[in-house]
Amino acid sequence: xxxxGSAALSDVRFERVTKRYGKAVAVKALSLAIPRxxxxxxxxxxxxxxxxxxxxxxxFETPDEGDVFIRDTRVTETxxxxxxxxxxxxxxxxxxxxxxxxxxxxxxxxxxxxxxERAKAVEAALAMVKLTGFAERYPKQLSGGQxxxxxxxxxxxxxxxxxxxxxxxxxxxKNLRESMQVxxxxxxxxxxxxxxxxxxxxxxxxxxxxxxxxxxDGVIEQLGAPREIYERPAxxxxxxxxxxxxxxxxxxxxxxxxxxxxxATFGRFTLAGSHPAGERLRLAIRPERVLLKPGRxxxxxxxxxxxxxxxxxxxxxxxxxxxxxxLAFVQNAASAAIDWSxxxxxxxxxxxxxxxxxxxxxxxxx
Amino acid sequence: MASGSFRLTRRWAAFALVAPPLLxxxxxxxxxxxxxxxxxxxxxxxxxxxxPELTLEHYATILTDPFYHTIILRxxxxxxxxxxxxxxxxxxxxxxxxxxxxxxxxxxxxxxxxPLMVSNVVRAYGWIAILGRQGLVNAVLRDTGLIxxxxxxxxxxxxxxxxxxxxxxxxxxxxxANALASIDAQYxxxxxxxxxxxxxxxxxxxxxxxxxxVASGMLLVFLLTLSAYVTITLLxxxxxxxxxxxxxxxxxxxxxxxxxxxxxxxxxxxxxxSGLIMALLRPQRVQGRG
Numbered sequence: 001x002x003x004x005g006s007a008a009l010s011d012v013r014f015e016r017v018t019k020r021y022g023k024a025v026a027v028k029a030l031s032l033a034i035p036r037x038x039x040x041x042x043x044x045x046x047x048x049x050x051x052x053x054x055x056x057x058x059x060f061e062t063p064d065e066g067d068v069f070i071r072d073t074r075v076t077e078t079x080x081x082x083x084x085x086x087x088x089x090x091x092x093x094x095x096x097x098x099x100x101x102x103x104x105x106x107x108x109x110x111x112x113x114x115x116x117e118r119a120k121a122v123e124a125a126l127a128m129v130k131l132t133g134f135a136e137r138y139p140k141q142l143s144g145g146q147x148x149x150x151x152x153x154x155x156x157x158x159x160x161x162x163x164x165x166x167x168x169x170x171x172x173x174k175n176l177r178e179s180m181q182v183x184x185x186x187x188x189x190x191x192x193x194x195x196x197x198x199x200x201x202x203x204x205x206x207x208x209x210x211x212x213x214x215x216x217d218g219v220i221e222q223l224g225a226p227r228e229i230y231e232r233p234a235x236x237x238x239x240x241x242x243x244x245x246x247x248x249x250x251x252x253x254x255x256x257x258x259x260x261x262x263x264a265t266f267g268r269f270t271l272a273g274s275h276p277a278g279e280r281l282r283l284a285i286r287p288e289r290v291l292l293k294p295g296r297x298x299x300x301x302x303x304x305x306x307x308x309x310x311x312x313x314x315x316x317x318x319x320x321x322x323x324x325x326x327l328a329f330v331q332n333a334a335s336a337a338i339d340w341s342x343x344x345x346x347x348x349x350x351x352x353x354x355x356x357x358x359x360x361x362x363x364x365x366x
Numbered sequence: 367m368a369s370g371s372f373r374l375t376r377r378w379a380a381f382a383l384v385a386p387p388l389l390x391x392x393x394x395x396x397x398x399x400x401x402x403x404x405x406x407x408x409x410x411x412x413x414x415x416x417x418p419e420l421t422l423e424h425y426a427t428i429l430t431d432p433f434y435h436t437i438i439l440r441x442x443x444x445x446x447x448x449x450x451x452x453x454x455x456x457x458x459x460x461x462x463x464x465x466x467x468x469x470x471x472x473x474x475x476x477x478x479x480x481p482l483m484v485s486n487v488v489r490a491y492g493w494i495a496i497l498g499r500q501g502l503v504n505a506v507l508r509d510t511g512l513i514x515x516x517x518x519x520x521x522x523x524x525x526x527x528x529x530x531x532x533x534x535x536x537x538x539x540x541x542x543a544n545a546l547a548s549i550d551a552q553y554x555x556x557x558x559x560x561x562x563x564x565x566x567x568x569x570x571x572x573x574x575x576x577x578x579x580v581a582s583g584m585l586l587v588f589l590l591t592l593s594a595y596v597t598i599t600l601l602x603x604x605x606x607x608x609x610x611x612x613x614x615x616x617x618x619x620x621x622x623x624x625x626x627x628x629x630x631x632x633x634x635x636x637x638x639x640s641g642l643i644m645a646l647l648r649p650q651r652v653q654g655r656g
Binding site: 058059060080085090094096097106110111138155158 | 550552553555557559560561562563566567571652
């Protein structure tokens with residue numbers, strides 16, 4: 001793929017962008033291209049550089065090194081008000097002295113759109129976020145969810161090349177947040193709007209995104225579709241930051257026929273893929289992928305139940321096997337494991353296709 | 367029932383809290399104000415506070431006498447000049463101070479207040495030492511050969527306005543700086559994300575959001591200007607009298623009812639200008655956002 005070819009399809013592009021605050025490096029030689037029309041999430045813990053990345057797109061920060069492009073235009077030193085983006089802020093940042101209509105019209109007014117055309121666009125945008133009839137209210141007269149919609153309307157009315165969302169759902173309560181996730185996502189699809197979404201909420205990122213970039217210490221640890229990131233985490237950080245993972249250190253015993261036998265402290269099991277014998281691996285398996293057997297039949301590894309936590313629609317089963325703590329999730333409907341008691345001897349199966357090899361290899365045991 | 371009696375107790379507690387200041391306000395402000403109003407409708411008396419007969423003569427004098435017109439106009443224009451100077455200089459200073467880190471800003475604001483710790487009398491004499499016939503300015507100008515005869519800087523509109531402005535400016539700076547500092551940085555970024563350049567961001571966002579601070583600063587400055595006396599008397603002399611000087615003069619000549627009437631003219635003036643400031647700046651539109 002040629003450089004220009006990939007660039008033509010991307011609305012935002014970073015080329016080895018570095019941003020420092022004093023000695024601290026917020027974003028480290030970051031390169032990425034965000035495809036047109038996609039919902040792209042920057043996910044990571046606070047201080048990972050995700051917000052800085054967003055602010056670099058907006059122009060509220062300028063890079064120390066590298067270049068930023070919006071729709072193939074180099075905007076590295078361009079002032080924010082000359083860049084083709086719109087943004088929904090964390091606390092909405094609705095202008096308190098302006099009505100809903102004036103808030104939504106603000107950007108069009110600044111861009112010199114004529115009054116009549118402005119009014120039409122505002123009306124359409126408010127209809128899109130289901131706030132028709134709220135035009136003359138002031139932000140303080142609206143609920144949190146309604147303010148959120150105004151903030152979205154104010155951004156989408158600009159028809160920007162890229163829509164930036166800075167944890168816009170963080171200020172809402174759980175139920176409202178979930179319904180806004182669905183609405184925001186369908187609105188984004190409908191408009192085909194390239195969207196960059198910053199969040200520290202992994203569930204939100206999984207629900208909404210076409211692609212997720214998991215960030216840590218100013219670099220992208222892994223970039224991919226939600227399912228890929230969740231089911232094939234590349235590193236221990238990704239495996240544990242997105243959902244829970246059991247981490248297992250194992251040594252390859254023998255290999256052949258596209259699979260390998262590996263040995264961990266609690267026994268031998270099979271892993272997909274050929275690996276040289278003697279290699280030490282670090283493996284991850286999701287708790288919902290761990291299969292539980294009531295007794296110690298053949299093929300199952302021995303484990304002891306430490307605790308069972310009832311969670312309504314599921315249960316968390318805490319186990320120990322060969323000195324290693326393991327966690328398994330079971331569905332309420334189909335498992336007897338919910339009734340297990342601590343100390344019970346049971347069997348576990350780690351399906352070969354559910355085991356993921358993490359980069360970096362196994363850590364040395366002491 | 368329990369919640370009902372609790373509510374009742376709360377209401378009494380609230381009343382108990384408000385009652386003392388309310389009483390003080392009533393006894394020491396409302397009652398004297400009403401009695402002052404009453405006094406202003408009476409003829410003067412040589413021996414008493416006011417004579418027995420009722421009259422509108424004092425108000426008629428204030429409204430029709432050209433001398434009073436001159437003084438009222440002068441008072442208003444002094445106020446306007448001081449307001450304008452304080453607004454421009456104060457806002458500019460506050461705009462520079464507001465983005466500083468809180469500790470630094472507080473320190474600089476405290477520094478601005480230090481001159482206010484010197485009595486207005488002392489300050490006015492200080493200005494006399496600087497602006498007087500034998501003062502610093504004239505001495506320097508004469509020594510450098512720029513003038514031969516000393517300039518008459520004192521006892522003028524300019525001297526009074528300047529002297530008052532230096533007293534009022536810190537109030538304006540503090541009000542505006544606090545208002546500016548409390549504006550969430552996200553508003554400016556939101557404006558920029560919506561294609562507003564720095565100038566339009568200021569006009570459409572920063573200025574309206576700072577209007578509560580500007581309004582309170584302007585109210586403070588104007589009301590303090592109306593009630594200033596020492597500075598006006600010492601820097602204005604007998605030629606630059608303002609309305610407040612006439613209150614003093616009337617009391618000095620035992621015309622208490624006239625003094626009372628002028629006081630009410632001052633009060634009306636304060637109310638009208640305050641109303642104008644509020645109407646122009648509409649600070650209430652920014653207040654109480656949820």
